[in-house]
Ligand SMILES: Nc1ncnc2c1ncn2[C@@H]1O[C@H](COP(=O)(O)OP(=O)(O)O)[C@@H](O)[C@H]1O
């Protein structure tokens with residue numbers, strides 16, 4: 001019986017993971033140009049990036065979802081619920097991740113830039129070989145924290161009818177007399193995903209720290 | 214101190230006489246030997262803070278210039294202007310064949326050439342913490358000079374052996390002591406075959422005994438004819454290894470000439486006070 005409930009809840013899991021990873025991917029891809037925009041000495045580029053980040057972060061995810069789902073149409077075609085969901089969550093993520101990356105770049109010791117410059121590294125090598133790897137290390141804890149939050153926030157897409165885990169769970173709750181119990185199972189699954197993720201991130205962080213800092 | 218070689222004993226191509234006769238300050242062409250570094254009328258301000266005021270200096274090829282002066286005098290800024298880590302507001306910088314006139318703007322190509330011809334060693338080492346010692350020395354050779362990785366590694370191993378650090382090649386920098394890290398940083402800079410080595414207080418972050426290891430390496434480098442500019446508070450190094458002593462205060466070179474002459478008989482009140490303070494320590 002309990003196993004059946006677990007399996008019923010788990011039918012939504014693949015979509016939950018897919019939404020999380022896709023939104024995280026969109027967010028990361030957007031965050032990288034935003035990072036350079038936020039560091040730009042060109043005031044126009046900086047200002048546009050700053051506005052983009054603040055708007056992405058400042059609007060609640062659910063508003064993004066409604067705007068994208070009900071408000072955006074290309075000709076007669078509207079965004080699918082899934083697309084609106086991952087784009088909305090991706091936009092919010094891009095703002096947060098850009099700030100996480102920016103903080104991580106700032107945390108790189110100024111001497112690292114100076115050494116790279118003094119050695120005559122081209123800018124591409126400075127980023128890819130010297131700064132980038134250190135940024136990844138510093139950004140890892142913040143990035144994982146955001147990924148775990150996003151895993152749970154992906155449930156908001158259920159409001160558009162995407163059959164991710166909370167959606168299947170609430171259907172099950174309504175069609176059976178199990179009530180709150182199904183939600184407890186879903187909660188256990190979320191914890192079962194996020195705790196190992198956190199442990200993995202922390203052990204990776206410790207390993208990287210030991211190897212270098 | 215007696216084991217330190219004086220400039221006269223180092224088989225220098227430039228007679229030390231030529232270096233000591235380089236006054237007056239505003240006619241740098243008074244020096245006879247071919248200058249390797251020539252800085253003219255350099256100015257630099259941070260806001261209202263005039264950090265360099267019309268500084269001119271030349272460093273003959275194969276010689277060692279020691280730079281001393283109170284904190285905030287502008288020593289680091291002058292050194293960092295020589296490889297354009299700081300951009301001066303005015304003046305010219307010549308390193309070997311490469312001439313930069315700030316007034317004419319700095320083309321990326323010239324900037325790269327200037328950086329390639331200078332090696333810099335920092336007070337805080339600034340090794341790359343996420344790379345092994347070997348890669349710290351090899352990667353710049355590959356990225357800046359385009360050497361193959363096997364060629365670069367061979368040169369790195371040779372330099373590490375010279376520094377007495379061949380067993381550190383596979384380690385990460387944080388596994389090395391401060392003195393070892395600084396020698397690795399020197400090796401990293403030398404691997405790019407610079408024409409001039411710039412040192413900014415290379416031993417200030419080190420215990421005296423450990424600093425001595427680094428100073429030994431620098432003495433050896435000097436004896437091999439490397440052109441060096443060294444900001445330092447190590448007065449014995451300044452006295453016994455350098456060919457030219459430069460005293461800076463408040464953004465100006467207030468005294469310049471034979472190190473022992475200046476130490477024995479400083480012309481400027483500011484120099485006297487500074488030397489007194491340093492000797493007291
Ligand atoms: N990046 C900077 N921004 C603003 N002021 C600076 C900066 N770097 C140095 N200065 C100022 O320039 C002056 C000279 O500094 P510096 O060249 O480091 O002196 P020194 O190396 O002789 O101690 C100091 O007053 C210092 O505060």
Ligand SMILES: [Mg+2]
Nearest residue numbers: 288289290414
């Ligand atoms: Mg300094």
